Amino acid sequence: MAISRAAKxxxxxxxxxxxxxxxxEAALDVFSQNGFRGSTIDQIAEAAGMxxxxxxxxxxxKEAIHRQLIDRVLxxxxxxxxxxxxxxxxxxxxxxxxxxxxxxARDFPRESRLFANEILQGAxxxxxxxxxxxxxxxxxxxxxxRTWSRAGKIARCDPYxxxxxxxxxxxxxxxxxxxxxxxxxxxxxGEGRFEDAARFLEQLFMDGLRVR
Amino acid sequence: MAISRAAKxxxxxxxxxxxxxxxxEAALDVFSQNGFRGSTIDQIAEAAGMxxxxxxxxxxxKEAIHRQLIDRVLxxxxxxxxxxxxxxxxxxxxxxxxxxxxxxARDFPRESRLFANEILQGAxxxxxxxxxxxxxxxxxxxxxxRTWSRAGKIARCDPYxxxxxxxxxxxxxxxxxxxxxxxxxxxxxGEGRFEDAARFLEQLFMDGLRVR
DNA sequence: GTAAGCTTTTACCAAGCGGTTAAATTATCG
DNA sequence: CGATAATTTAACCGCTTGGTAAAAGCTTAC
Numbered sequence: 031m032a033i034s035r036a037a038k039x040x041x042x043x044x045x046x047x048x049x050x051x052x053x054x055e056a057a058l059d060v061f062s063q064n065g066f067r068g069s070t071i072d073q074i075a076e077a078a079g080m081x082x083x084x085x086x087x088x089x090x091x092k093e094a095i096h097r098q099l100i101d102r103v104l105x106x107x108x109x110x111x112x113x114x115x116x117x118x119x120x121x122x123x124x125x126x127x128x129x130x131x132x133x134x135a136r137d138f139p140r141e142s143r144l145f146a147n148e149i150l151q152g153a154x155x156x157x158x159x160x161x162x163x164x165x166x167x168x169x170x171x172x173x174x175x176r177t178w179s180r181a182g183k184i185a186r187c188d189p190y191x192x193x194x195x196x197x198x199x200x201x202x203x204x205x206x207x208x209x210x211x212x213x214x215x216x217x218x219x220g221e222g223r224f225e226d227a228a229r230f231l232e233q234l235f236m237d238g239l240r241v242r
Numbered sequence: 243m244a245i246s247r248a249a250k251x252x253x254x255x256x257x258x259x260x261x262x263x264x265x266x267e268a269a270l271d272v273f274s275q276n277g278f279r280g281s282t283i284d285q286i287a288e289a290a291g292m293x294x295x296x297x298x299x300x301x302x303x304k305e306a307i308h309r310q311l312i313d314r315v316l317x318x319x320x321x322x323x324x325x326x327x328x329x330x331x332x333x334x335x336x337x338x339x340x341x342x343x344x345x346x347a348r349d350f351p352r353e354s355r356l357f358a359n360e361i362l363q364g365a366x367x368x369x370x371x372x373x374x375x376x377x378x379x380x381x382x383x384x385x386x387x388r389t390w391s392r393a394g395k396i397a398r399c400d401p402y403x404x405x406x407x408x409x410x411x412x413x414x415x416x417x418x419x420x421x422x423x424x425x426x427x428x429x430x431x432g433e434g435r436f437e438d439a440a441r442f443l444e445q446l447f448m449d450g451l452r453v454r
Numbered sequence: 455g456t457a458a459g460c461t462t463t464t465a466c467c468a469a470g471c472g473g474t475t476a477a478a479t480t481a482t483c484g
Numbered sequence: 485c486g487a488t489a490a491t492t493t494a495a496c497c498g499c500t501t502g503g504t505a506a507a508a509g510c511t512t513a514c
Binding site for chain 2: 500
């Protein structure tokens with residue numbers, strides 16, 4: 031009799047490996063567009079090209095798929111902040127943090143939206159991760175920024191709100207993509223818009239709007 | 243025989259007025275937290291303190307409630323941009339636009355989240371409004387900013403991305419409230435965080451991070 | 455007060471939902 | 485090949501969902 035897989039066996043077959051990846055990929059599509067409650071197992075199964083019971087053979091519940099997806103995304107999502115270097119040059123560290131975050135918005139918009147959906151709906155499934163690991167990491171990096179700020183290497187400012195503003199401006203291009211495209215119209219909606227955004231944000235964070 | 247109301251009659255009774263308002267208020271709560279697909283008529287009905295069939299007497303479908311809510315929010319939501327004055331002082335116009343948007347994030351977070359949910363999920367129900375009235379308004383104001391920029395009154399920058407960055411940084415405090423609270427912790431999660439945010443954003447947009 | 459219209463309730467669908475069961479099928483390995 | 489385990493399918497279940505029908509209860513204007 032087949033054991034319900036993942037729960038018990040440590041060994042994973044080739045098919046398990048492949049199908050689980052297929053399901054997670056499909057689920058990322060579906061969850062990132064409809065949120066958790068708005069997504070159905072049927073949708074995910076269809077997107078993965080298999081039947082619902084077949085999908086449920088690999089993941090016991092809808093929540094289990096979502097859980098694994100969130101865990102995976104959280105790790106990679108915070109990578110740019112993790113490499114933020116206390117010993118680097120403040121200005122270029124911030125500059126490249128912005129660039130990396132913007133690249134992630136461009137290259138992994140679904141991951142950004144999955145996360146945004148979760149937060150927007152009150153983060154019922156990831157509250158602990160936010161208050162634990164995320165807060166710890168931000169606290170650490172905010173400390174670094176504060177040091178720079180006090181040493182006069184960058185302007186005096188609240189490091190937390192600086193981080194928030196970098197998150198929001200960059201993720202905006204993934205999360206609000208439809209709106210950005212609608213407003214920019216056909217003309218500026220090509221790939222060049224990320225270059226324009228990068229140029230603008232770099233200038234904003236470095237110089238503000240004041241004429242110089 | 244009772245006509246299904248809204249569709250036909252122009253006259254609205256006192257009770258209609260009151261109940262519709264009650265429903266919209268409840269629906270704003272529910273939709274802003276769960277998105278369209280994630281919300282149920284039962285949830286809304288319960289939040290409004292009435293039975294589902296009773297609610298459906300006032301709004302014929304779930305979509306009709308959402309529609310009216312979105313229409314209403316869209317109007318008020320763009321008000322701050324509308325009052326953006328071409329003849330005003332550039333620096334103080336931008337400054338007060340930021341302040342107004344931040345106040346809206348503070349005072350109307352549900353409206354912000356309703357909108358964010360809609361955009362995040364691909365804006366299937368408001369694409370036309372985005373490409374029409376919204377784009378028109380943004381185009382107009384972007385023109386104003388470009389004029390200021392070219393006249394050397396503010397730094398040279400892409401006006402569209404400037405508007406996006408103001409939207410994203412301010413709305414972040416409504417849409418990602420849970421995350422902001424989680425990261426800031428008990429200490430800075432009081433009402434003061436909006437003051438801190440205002441101070442930071444004002445400085446960011448006016449001066450950037452460069453030491454002066 | 456009473457009749458007309460407005461509002462609410464009770465009872466009900468058909469479809470969609472997350473998930474289960476068990477049998478049929480296929481892959482793997484000695 | 486044959487046996488064993490892994491995978492897939494068909495059939496199903498109880499609950500929730502958006503929405504309807506019809507009758508009962510309530511307001512309002514005459």
